[in-house]
Amino acid sequence: MNNTAMTNTGPILALQNLSVAFPTKDGDRAVLDNISFTLHEGDVLGLVGESGSGKSLSVLSLMKLLPPNARIKSGKINFLGQDLVHATENDMRRIRGRDIGMIFQDPFSSLNPVRRIGDLLTESVLRHQKVSKAVARDIAIKALADVALPAPAERIDNYPHQLSGGQRQRVVIALAGINNPSLLIADEPTTALDPTVRMQVLALIKKAATKRSVILVTHDFGAAAQICNRIAVMYYGRVVETGTAEQILTAPVHPYTKALMAAVPRFSTEHAFAPIPGDPPKPTERFDGCSYRPRCPAAADDCRSIPPLTDVGGHSIACWRATQPGLPS
Amino acid sequence: MTSSVTATPTRLLDIENISVRFSVGGRDLHALRKVSLHVDNGEIVGLVGESGSGKSTVAKAAMGLYPPTDGTIKFADQDITHMGLRARREIWKRMQLIFQDPYSSLNPRLTIGEILAEPLEAHRMGTRDAIRARTAELVADVSLPAETLNRYPNQFSGGQRQRIAIARALATAPDLLIADEPVSALDVSVQAQIVTVFKDVIARRGIGLLIIAHDLALLYHLANRLVVMYAGQVVEEGPTKDVIANPQHPYTFSLIKSSPEPVPSAFAEDGFRAIAGEPPSPFDPPVGCPFYSRCPVAAPDCTTTPTSLRQTTPTQKSACLYPDALKSKGLLS
Amino acid sequence: MSATVTASRRKDRTALPTGLVIGLGILVIMGLLPFVLPLLGAPGADVINLYDRFEKPGSLSHLLGSDHLGRDLLARMAVGFKWSFAAAILSTALSLAIGAPLGLLAADQSGWPRRVILQIINLTMSFPSLVAAICLIAIIGQGFMSLVLVLGLLTWPVFARIVYAESLAILEKDYVIAARFMGVKQWRILFRHVLPALRPSLLATTAFHFADMLIAESALSFLGIGAPIDSSTWGNMLADSRSFLFQAPWMMLVPAGAIVLVVVSANLIGDGISTLLRGRSQRSL
Numbered sequence: 037m038n039n040t041a042m043t044n045t046g047p048i049l050a051l052q053n054l055s056v057a058f059p060t061k062d063g064d065r066a067v068l069d070n071i072s073f074t075l076h077e078g079d080v081l082g083l084v085g086e087s088g089s090g091k092s093l094s095v096l097s098l099m100k101l102l103p104p105n106a107r108i109k110s111g112k113i114n115f116l117g118q119d120l121v122h123a124t125e126n127d128m129r130r131i132r133g134r135d136i137g138m139i140f141q142d143p144f145s146s147l148n149p150v151r152r153i154g155d156l157l158t159e160s161v162l163r164h165q166k167v168s169k170a171v172a173r174d175i176a177i178k179a180l181a182d183v184a185l186p187a188p189a190e191r192i193d194n195y196p197h198q199l200s201g202g203q204r205q206r207v208v209i210a211l212a213g214i215n216n217p218s219l220l221i222a223d224e225p226t227t228a229l230d231p232t233v234r235m236q237v238l239a240l241i242k243k244a245a246t247k248r249s250v251i252l253v254t255h256d257f258g259a260a261a262q263i264c265n266r267i268a269v270m271y272y273g274r275v276v277e278t279g280t281a282e283q284i285l286t287a288p289v290h291p292y293t294k295a296l297m298a299a300v301p302r303f304s305t306e307h308a309f310a311p312i313p314g315d316p317p318k319p320t321e322r323f324d325g326c327s328y329r330p331r332c333p334a335a336a337d338d339c340r341s342i343p344p345l346t347d348v349g350g351h352s353i354a355c356w357r358a359t360q361p362g363l364p365s
Numbered sequence: 366m367t368s369s370v371t372a373t374p375t376r377l378l379d380i381e382n383i384s385v386r387f388s389v390g391g392r393d394l395h396a397l398r399k400v401s402l403h404v405d406n407g408e409i410v411g412l413v414g415e416s417g418s419g420k421s422t423v424a425k426a427a428m429g430l431y432p433p434t435d436g437t438i439k440f441a442d443q444d445i446t447h448m449g450l451r452a453r454r455e456i457w458k459r460m461q462l463i464f465q466d467p468y469s470s471l472n473p474r475l476t477i478g479e480i481l482a483e484p485l486e487a488h489r490m491g492t493r494d495a496i497r498a499r500t501a502e503l504v505a506d507v508s509l510p511a512e513t514l515n516r517y518p519n520q521f522s523g524g525q526r527q528r529i530a531i532a533r534a535l536a537t538a539p540d541l542l543i544a545d546e547p548v549s550a551l552d553v554s555v556q557a558q559i560v561t562v563f564k565d566v567i568a569r570r571g572i573g574l575l576i577i578a579h580d581l582a583l584l585y586h587l588a589n590r591l592v593v594m595y596a597g598q599v600v601e602e603g604p605t606k607d608v609i610a611n612p613q614h615p616y617t618f619s620l621i622k623s624s625p626e627p628v629p630s631a632f633a634e635d636g637f638r639a640i641a642g643e644p645p646s647p648f649d650p651p652v653g654c655p656f657y658s659r660c661p662v663a664a665p666d667c668t669t670t671p672t673s674l675r676q677t678t679p680t681q682k683s684a685c686l687y688p689d690a691l692k693s694k695g696l697l698s
Numbered sequence: 699m700s701a702t703v704t705a706s707r708r709k710d711r712t713a714l715p716t717g718l719v720i721g722l723g724i725l726v727i728m729g730l731l732p733f734v735l736p737l738l739g740a741p742g743a744d745v746i747n748l749y750d751r752f753e754k755p756g757s758l759s760h761l762l763g764s765d766h767l768g769r770d771l772l773a774r775m776a777v778g779f780k781w782s783f784a785a786a787i788l789s790t791a792l793s794l795a796i797g798a799p800l801g802l803l804a805a806d807q808s809g810w811p812r813r814v815i816l817q818i819i820n821l822t823m824s825f826p827s828l829v830a831a832i833c834l835i836a837i838i839g840q841g842f843m844s845l846v847l848v849l850g851l852l853t854w855p856v857f858a859r860i861v862y863a864e865s866l867a868i869l870e871k872d873y874v875i876a877a878r879f880m881g882v883k884q885w886r887i888l889f890r891h892v893l894p895a896l897r898p899s900l901l902a903t904t905a906f907h908f909a910d911m912l913i914a915e916s917a918l919s920f921l922g923i924g925a926p927i928d929s930s931t932w933g934n935m936l937a938d939s940r941s942f943l944f945q946a947p948w949m950m951l952v953p954a955g956a957i958v959l960v961v962v963s964a965n966l967i968g969d970g971i972s973t974l975l976r977g978r979s980q981r982s983l
Binding site (some may be wrong): 235 | 558
C-alpha cells in the first residue's frame, strides 16, 4: 500500500528528449520529437493539443502501450527511479494498475460489460495487494464512496449498463486509483460528458491529485485550466510551450498557444473567439523547421529551422519570434 | 437573400406544446413534455441542455422522424405535425438538418461533388451543367477549395466534413437549418471554425438556424436567442445576452457555472461549479420541478407544483417558481 | 498537400491478398485445361480405350490414370470442370438474382411485404433441401437447366437474408437519413446508397455460395439426378468410381480432389474479397 513515492523526494516522472517514430517505406516518420517534462508529487500536468499533436502518444509511450509498429528512438523515461524505456513487459504489467492508473476517454468501452463493477475493482486490488477477498471488497466500496457514487455498498454489485455515463466515469476513476498509484493518467476523460457531469469528473480528478501526480490529456484548454498547475502545449509531435498554468493561461507566448486559447469560447466579448487559421497538418505531411509555420501569422524566414524549447522568463517556448529579441512578434 | 428579409420577420418554425413519448420495453419514456419554441428568419436560436434533455428529439420531431403524441408543429404557417411523405419532401427542401457526426453523415463511397449534387438532382433544380456550377458555389460558400468536389469524404478532417455537410444542407436554398450538435464531435480548435461558417451563412442568406449544443459558452458567441431544456422540458428562454447575464432558472445558472473557461485556477474559487446529482428518470418524470433534486435554491413546494414557462422579465421566460431566489440567496449578483 | 495521401492509397489498393491470388490462379488454370490439353496431344475425355483400362496415375499416356473404360481421367476432370463450373455459376447467379431483390424489398418495406418475404424465406429454408431437390427434379425432369433452376430456387434465401440484415443497418445510417431529407426518392436511395454498400458482402457471399453450389451439383450428379449420366462431370466420375473403389481408388480421388481444390479456391477468393473490401472501407471511415 505505502508506495515508494512517499519516501522519494525526487520527481515522480521525468521524460527526457523522448522521440518516437513509425518506420515506413520511405524512412522513419517521427511522431514524437524530443518530448521532455517532469512531474513532482501533487503536480497536475495538462498535455494540451489538437488531435494528432502527439499528446496521447506521449502517455502511451510512457505506459509502454504504443502501437506495435512504433519505436522509441531515443530519450529517457524515469519513473520512481526506474528506467521505463528498457523495462520488460512483465515489469510494465506490474507498474500499470499499481503505480500508474489510467482513466480513458470513453467510460462505455473501458468497462467490461459482462462483469460486475465490484469484480473489476476487487480483482485489481487482489492482483496488486496481498489482502483477503473480504478486505479487497471493503477497499472497493471505499473507493466507490471516494468518487461519490451513491450507495456504493449496493452499487458494487451492478453491471456497467445499470449506471449512467457520469457514474461509469466515476467507476473508471475509482478503478484507476484503487491501488494508490503514484501517477494517474487521464486521457480526454471529459470529452464524452455533459457540462455538469464534466465538472464533477474534473473535481474528482483534482481531488485524487492531492496524494499523487496527474497527467491530463485534453484538447480543451478550458478543462485543463480547471485542475492543472502545469501545462505543456503540444503541436505535431513537439512541445511548443510549457510552464505553470498561470503563465500559460495569463501570458501565453507561442502563437499556437494563443490561437488555441482563442478557440475556447468564453462568456465575454472582450476575448476574441476565433478559429485557428488553416487546417491541422495531416500525419503524412512533413515540414522543414517549425511545424506551425504554415498556419502562423508571425512566420518568417528563420522559422525554416526548428526552434528549440528555450527558457524565457521562467517558462519554455519553442518559437523563434519569442526567443530571438529584436524581431517583430 | 432578397430585400424582403429585412422587413418584418417571418415565423419559420413554430413548435407548440409538443409531447413525445416512446414505448420502451412496455414502459413509457417521456422524451418531450409540452415543449414550445419558435425560430424566425434571420435568427439563430440556440437549444441547450444535457444528453437526455430531449434537445435532439425536438430536432427529429421537427423533421418528422418522431410524430408528437400531442401539440402542433408549424412550418411557415403550415401545419406539418402529421404530414405525409410526399408533401414533406417539399418541406424538407425548405428545412434542412445537419447531423452531429460528420463522419457518418456523408456516404464514404460518393465524391463530394456527387454528395452536393444529390439534393439538386432530387428536386430537379437545373440542368447537369447548372448543378455542377451550383455545387462549385456551395463549396466556396463554406470556404473550401474547388478541387474538394472530386475528392472523397475520407480525405477530409472532421471540421472540413462538417463544412461539407453544411454546404449540402444549403443546396436547396432552405429557409431554415436545424443543426443537431454540429460541433460536439469536433476538437475545440475546430469548433470556432464551424461557428464562423454558420454566422456567415445566416447573415448572408437571412435564413433561420436552430442549433442544438451542450456548450453554452459556444452558443453565447453564435445564438441570438437561447432555449434551455432540462429533462424533456423547456426551463428558460430569452435573448442570449439576458439569459447569460441574468439567468432566470437555477439550471441555466449551473450550466453557465459549469462552462470551463481557460482562466487559471478558476476551479478553486467557486465550489458550486461542480453541481451534484443527475437528471430524473425519463420513465418516471416528477410531478413538480424536474431540477428539484439538484437545485441549490429549491423550496418545499417545488416538488408538488407543476412547472410551466412564464414571463419573468420583460424579455425572458422561466419555468422556475422562484426565479429571484438565485439573487436573494446571493448566488447571482 | 494530399498528393502523398492519394498515392499511398492507390498503392494499398493494388496489394491483393495472397489467398485471392491463389484462388483465382487455380480457377484460371482449371478453366484453361480443357482447351490446352488437346493442344498438347492428350486424349479426348470420351475416347474409350479398352487396352488402357485402370491405368495408374503417373503413367505417360494418362497423367492422372484412366478409368474402367480406359478414358483419361485428367481429360475427364478438365471437361467436368466446364460442366460443374457452369452449373455452379449459373445457379449462384439465379440464387443472387432472386434473393438480393427480395432481401432489399423486405428491408425497405416494413409492412406486409416484409412479413410475406420473411415467411417465404423461413419456409424455403425449413425444407430438407436434398429431398426437395429430388422431388423438384422428378417433376421437371433431369438436365442441365433443371439442375440450375432447382439449385437456384432452393438456395436464394442465403442471399435474401444477408441483403435483408445488412440493408436494414444501412438504411439507419445518417447518410441515408440525410439523403431522404434531401428529397431523394426511395428507389434512388436503394440504388445509390444501399446497393453499393452491400457490394463487399455480396461479392464474398457469392464466392462462398459458388463453392456450396459446386458441392451440391456434384452430390446430385453422384446420386444420378444431376447431369445426364453419360456426360463427363465430377459427380458422374464419382458415381462411376463406386464400383471400383478398391481396384482403382484414383478414379474416386481425382474428381474428389478436383472438387476440394475448386471449393478451397472459391473460399480463398471469398475470404480475399472480404479482407480486401473490409480493409478499404475501414480506411474510408
